[in-house]
Amino acid sequence: MGLSDFNDEVTMTNQQKVKAAVYLHAVLRNIEQLCELDSRARSIVANSDTSVDFHIPGIQPLTLIFDHGSCTATTEPKTKPTISLVFASSKHFNSMIDGKANPIPIKGFTHIKFLTDEFMQITDRLTEFLRPTPEALKDPEFSRISTILTANVAFSALGPIARYDDHGKKNAGRIPDGNILVHVEDGPEGGALSLSQGRIRPISALMSFDSIETAQGILSGELDSFACLGKSRLKIRGRIAMIDNLNKLLGQVQTYLA
Numbered sequence: 001m002g003l004s005d006f007n008d009e010v011t012m013t014n015q016q017k018v019k020a021a022v023y024l025h026a027v028l029r030n031i032e033q034l035c036e037l038d039s040r041a042r043s044i045v046a047n048s049d050t051s052v053d054f055h056i057p058g059i060q061p062l063t064l065i066f067d068h069g070s071c072t073a074t075t076e077p078k079t080k081p082t083i084s085l086v087f088a089s090s091k092h093f094n095s096m097i098d099g100k101a102n103p104i105p106i107k108g109f110t111h112i113k114f115l116t117d118e119f120m121q122i123t124d125r126l127t128e129f130l131r132p133t134p135e136a137l138k139d140p141e142f143s144r145i146s147t148i149l150t151a152n153v154a155f156s157a158l159g160p161i162a163r164y165d166d167h168g169k170k171n172a173g174r175i176p177d178g179n180i181l182v183h184v185e186d187g188p189e190g191g192a193l194s195l196s197q198g199r200i201r202p203i204s205a206l207m208s209f210d211s212i213e214t215a216q217g218i219l220s221g222e223l224d225s226f227a228c229l230g231k232s233r234l235k236i237r238g239r240i241a242m243i244d245n246l247n248k249l250l251g252q253v254q255t256y257l258a
Helices: 001-035 037-044 090-097 111-131 140-156 159-164 167-175 211-218 227-232 240-257
Strands: 049-055 057-067 071-073 083-086 102-105 180-184 189-191 205-209 234-238
Touching: 001 037, 001 049, 001 057, 001 071, 001 090, 001 102, 001 111, 001 167, 037 111, 037 205, 049 090, 083 111, 102 111, 102 189, 111 140, 111 234, 140 159, 140 180, 140 211, 140 240, 159 167, 159 189, 159 240, 205 211, 205 240, 211 227, 227 234, 234 240
Parallel strands: 049 083, 180 205
Antiparallel strands: 049 057, 057 071, 083 102, 180 189, 205 234
16 A cells, blocks of 8 residues: 555545544434424434433544433433444444444343334434425425524534544634624524534624525525625624634535535
8 A cells, every 4th residue: 555545545534533523413413403493303202211322433422312302412421321332433333324334232232123213213304404305495494493403513513523624623723712603583593613502702703694594595505605795694793714714614514414
């Protein structure tokens, strides 16, 4: 193996790690908010009293705790999880996400049915919102939930990208310390790079969307952010350097979610 081949392999391995971290800590953890927003999701796990641990080498573990219609995502170790899933590598986890591999259960063999039934159903429901059809988006309530979850996934993905991706580390390193408030009229609010829902103080910079539709369009790439700035559909204030490098990180998100 030549040096270039070795470097390519290292790059591919690192990309697998970033993708796994994004899917674990940005996508799967948003099952928590899915259950808050969507009645069908709540009904799927209405009778569930189950916790699932995910362990991937080199990535902070995540636990999803299902409690009769609700879901709590936590990185705090749970002493007695119902099910513990271990993955040999980031690639193994990503293959599971793609439906090409199975996890390795080290605890909870008698509860595997939950993974093949309720858990599969609720991840399918999450996918409906994150990859919506044009027909589904005609429903205002579906569109609202889809935008909230899409925004939450996009901004939640910034942490893993800033932590593990080489370009992400550089872009994150150019962002001065402080808080960026992301605001959507009639929508969710959160901070980045570590996501914190709700208002935060002090605010160093503000990115404000004038509507759910504008946020959906920009995050999906259907609307041009510069055009929206010109029409005041997107407003930015405060330390512009923070917003500029935040946008560069956001531009990397679809690389790992495609």
